Amino acid sequence: MKPGIRILSLYDCQLCLTAYFRPEMRVLLPMIITLLTGLALAAPAPPRDLSVNEGRINPIGFHDATPSFSWKLDDPRQGAKQSAYQILVTHTGSEHPETLWDSGKVVSDQSVYVPYSGPALTSRQRIAWRVRYWDQESAESDWSTWSHLELGLLENSDWKGSWIHLPKDDFKAPEELGSPVVHLRKSFSIEQVPEMARLYLTAKGIVDFRINGQLVTPDAFVPGWTDYTQKIETLTYDVGPLLRKGENVLAARISDGWYAGTISKRFYGSMPELLAQLELKSPEGKVLELIATDQSWSYSIDGPITMADIWHGEDYDARKELTGWDLPDYPSADRFKPVSTTPIDPKVRLSPKRFQSTRVIESIKPVTLRKFGEGKVIFDLGQNMVGWIHLQLPARKGQTVTIRMAEMLNDDGTLYRGNYRTARSLANYIPAKDGIADYTQTFTFFGFRYVEISGFDQTAEPSLDWVSGEVLHTDFARTGSFDSSHEKLNKLQSNIVWSQRGNFLDIPTDCPQRNERYGWTGDAQVFTPVSLFNYDTHAFLMSYLESIKQEMKPDGGVPNIIPSNQYRGWVNSAGWGDAAFVIPWELYLRTGDIEVLREFYPMMKKRVGYYTNKAKDGIVDEPKSFGDWLQPKSYGTKPVGTDDRSGETSTRLLTTCYYAYGAKLCAQAAEALGKSDEAAKYKALVDEIKTAASNKFFDNDGRVIEGTATQSAYVLPLAFGLIDGELADKATGHLSEKIEEFGNLLNTGFIGTSVLIPTLEKHGLREQALNILFTSDYPSWFYSIVQGATSIWERWNSYTKKDGFGDDSMNSFNHYAYGAVGGFFYEKLAGLAPSANAPGYSEILVAPILDDRVPLDHAEASLITRYGVASNKWEKSNSAWQMETIIPPNTTGRLTLPFKPEEIHVLKGSADFKASGDGSTASVPAGSYHFKITR
Numbered sequence: 001m002k003p004g005i006r007i008l009s010l011y012d013c014q015l016c017l018t019a020y021f022r023p024e025m026r027v028l029l030p031m032i033i034t035l036l037t038g039l040a041l042a043a044p045a046p047p048r049d050l051s052v053n054e055g056r057i058n059p060i061g062f063h064d065a066t067p068s069f070s071w072k073l074d075d076p077r078q079g080a081k082q083s084a085y086q087i088l089v090t091h092t093g094s095e096h097p098e099t100l101w102d103s104g105k106v107v108s109d110q111s112v113y114v115p116y117s118g119p120a121l122t123s124r125q126r127i128a129w130r131v132r133y134w135d136q137e138s139a140e141s142d143w144s145t146w147s148h149l150e151l152g153l154l155e156n157s158d159w160k161g162s163w164i165h166l167p168k169d170d171f172k173a174p175e176e177l178g179s180p181v182v183h184l185r186k187s188f189s190i191e192q193v194p195e196m197a198r199l200y201l202t203a204k205g206i207v208d209f210r211i212n213g214q215l216v217t218p219d220a221f222v223p224g225w226t227d228y229t230q231k232i233e234t235l236t237y238d239v240g241p242l243l244r245k246g247e248n249v250l251a252a253r254i255s256d257g258w259y260a261g262t263i264s265k266r267f268y269g270s271m272p273e274l275l276a277q278l279e280l281k282s283p284e285g286k287v288l289e290l291i292a293t294d295q296s297w298s299y300s301i302d303g304p305i306t307m308a309d310i311w312h313g314e315d316y317d318a319r320k321e322l323t324g325w326d327l328p329d330y331p332s333a334d335r336f337k338p339v340s341t342t343p344i345d346p347k348v349r350l351s352p353k354r355f356q357s358t359r360v361i362e363s364i365k366p367v368t369l370r371k372f373g374e375g376k377v378i379f380d381l382g383q384n385m386v387g388w389i390h391l392q393l394p395a396r397k398g399q400t401v402t403i404r405m406a407e408m409l410n411d412d413g414t415l416y417r418g419n420y421r422t423a424r425s426l427a428n429y430i431p432a433k434d435g436i437a438d439y440t441q442t443f444t445f446f447g448f449r450y451v452e453i454s455g456f457d458q459t460a461e462p463s464l465d466w467v468s469g470e471v472l473h474t475d476f477a478r479t480g481s482f483d484s485s486h487e488k489l490n491k492l493q494s495n496i497v498w499s500q501r502g503n504f505l506d507i508p509t510d511c512p513q514r515n516e517r518y519g520w521t522g523d524a525q526v527f528t529p530v531s532l533f534n535y536d537t538h539a540f541l542m543s544y545l546e547s548i549k550q551e552m553k554p555d556g557g558v559p560n561i562i563p564s565n566q567y568r569g570w571v572n573s574a575g576w577g578d579a580a581f582v583i584p585w586e587l588y589l590r591t592g593d594i595e596v597l598r599e600f601y602p603m604m605k606k607r608v609g610y611y612t613n614k615a616k617d618g619i620v621d622e623p624k625s626f627g628d629w630l631q632p633k634s635y636g637t638k639p640v641g642t643d644d645r646s647g648e649t650s651t652r653l654l655t656t657c658y659y660a661y662g663a664k665l666c667a668q669a670a671e672a673l674g675k676s677d678e679a680a681k682y683k684a685l686v687d688e689i690k691t692a693a694s695n696k697f698f699d700n701d702g703r704v705i706e707g708t709a710t711q712s713a714y715v716l717p718l719a720f721g722l723i724d725g726e727l728a729d730k731a732t733g734h735l736s737e738k739i740e741e742f743g744n745l746l747n748t749g750f751i752g753t754s755v756l757i758p759t760l761e762k763h764g765l766r767e768q769a770l771n772i773l774f775t776s777d778y779p780s781w782f783y784s785i786v787q788g789a790t791s792i793w794e795r796w797n798s799y800t801k802k803d804g805f806g807d808d809s810m811n812s813f814n815h816y817a818y819g820a821v822g823g824f825f826y827e828k829l830a831g832l833a834p835s836a837n838a839p840g841y842s843e844i845l846v847a848p849i850l851d852d853r854v855p856l857d858h859a860e861a862s863l864i865t866r867y868g869v870a871s872n873k874w875e876k877s878n879s880a881w882q883m884e885t886i887i888p889p890n891t892t893g894r895l896t897l898p899f900k901p902e903e904i905h906v907l908k909g910s911a912d913f914k915a916s917g918d919g920s921t922a923s924v925p926a927g928s929y930h931f932k933i934t935r
């Protein structure tokens, strides 16, 4: 039922009084009261979008035996709020579900991350849960529908089999590329199809799994990339529908992947391995039969994928297809041999994957094709993307079709591939017969926009439907959008989103195409805030943080790449290792999930502790640093570019900025966790660093006296609070001069750029901020768009129409670090931001820059928060602004507008603006608002 009347109106009260004084009405009074009370308590709609932990919906194979519950109120009224809730958790699977935990009515407005507090849950356990709530007028909702959660195998001891793999004698380490894909099979019979069946699955490497010839899951790159020496992720699949009475076949293909492929230089191991467990269960979940990987499985390496590797691509020889190998009645003895086994290592934790797997999310078609002599054709997909190439084209038996790809074209229209460096990045396909070849890769991925095909049937006329691009990334939900009246700004937003999609493939990577594709911590930390606007990356980032924590050194050192594979000892560049405190704080701020801090505050402290141990009088010297990576122009103190990419900003200054920032974030985290003593300690540390740094790095006039006075040398201290008050004001003046010195353009690298625009805006340099953001001159974001970018580039001049390509040895066209600026679009241009007072959008800050200098007529952003959709949209015509704002139920909004209260007319909703500073503010409850501003 939708919300009805909730309060007794004046008319209702009058009716009661009349009735009371008229004796003939007294009999009817109780009835009237009952009727009115019924109206007064009209039920709000039941809660919706129930989720557990980091927004997971009905997960199976879940990792956490102490889950938390969230729900959304379905109530558009102004002021919609929860005053109490009740959660009911039951066992599922039995006919008469027994209550496991009943929270009872809890007077609280908490509707997100409410911890489960019932009896301990165990591996495989399935629960159902539902919730109801009482609104701001104590009207009670109906119960929500039931949601479900099923735990995976939480302990290593739950796994009954062993790892299976090739016997050592049959394994030949490939000299250059990857190994052939290994096929593993096991046949078994059942008398009856069970009511329920689960496949628990993992691999060292990558696995795809079939039962009776049918693919178990569309998940790609299972299980994912972790530090395989400490933790390997496992997945759970419902496979009941795939089983049949009589003979059944379990069939897996495994490939080197991140584990044994060239990307890890075989650091973790030399060949792939499989661990699987099929459980046939009763409806109550009791395990009736269990089939695990053991010596009864058999293998073949004589299949069609003769080589697969993440960097080098795939070679597929269809003539070698093992037709029927994954089906019953296959004469396996002819071609399959017994596997070897290795016991499960108790020191390596087998743990259910805590976030979404990678999947094909979208398929895109080419927009043009161009034929070349020598039987080549190049397709343009119109978008730099990451994933697979699906071919459906005429080909000849035994004649190799080669698929090469590139992110860009040379002037003559051929592929530019120099920037792939040593990554072979191609696929070969040999058809077994004449006709249409239908092929997509499985165990590799590519970063590309253009696809070149050769070796097809030369009698056929190339056609756009020969090729499609299968876009792969972690399957998180799209949550945010930004739009404006500015074409290039919208294109930039789109490029940021595409680079996020291309580089959030199981871990956050620097780039998806060349021989790197690593989890560079610096790139990830600068991009974290905007990533959380575009998609729900909460669970994805929790997993990455766990990986950082696992690889942190005892002294708080952090590898520059996580997972660090063969680069274990390469640690501690400031801005990179500091992902250990930046990401937890940003994640908490933007999700409100206190578990983030409970789990990772110790890591934040340890990282700051690393600096404290190194600091001398509050200053940290960390010469092994990437500095302000890829600063575009020289300030004249040293050349920048190919030989030295770390820019001219003093690494001592840069490192000390991060030290102060880390201490500040630890103070905030301690406060959020209720550890006021620790918060006070970190605040004192911030003050100590500030005093030391202002004396050491600045003169009394606010000039940088440490190393070269770059733009970043001013921006970082201002952004991270190393200086404040009068000194900060003076430094801001010098920063402004530094920007003027470069023609009112930026001259910052990865680190400085990440905070440049918001810092200029915050410190009163709005005009310069807008100029830098909206210019198309070099170096700028729009510059790359004018040169044709469809994603974010690694360098400001990765390609220019005038001078061609930048230096091949570092030239990615899909590198999201500079995309960090996208946070500003949401927070300041559209004006939708989280609040540190009430993280996770429990309070929403709405403060768009409504200023004639902003070259926009309209901007809007919306975001699906854990409470519901929050949005803000403004439009300008002549000198009047209109603004529409949605504050989701059970949250509040704080609106700040640069106008006098009397200039703001509230057309929808009610809001009481009070003068504040140069403008007005109003605190508003949930609801929809429309404002008109006239001056």
Ligand code: BGC
Pocket: 510, 511, 516, 520, 522, 523, 626, 629
């Ligand atoms: C990566 C960067 C990374 C950098 C470290 C590069 O090779 O592609 O994105 O942050 O190294 O400086």
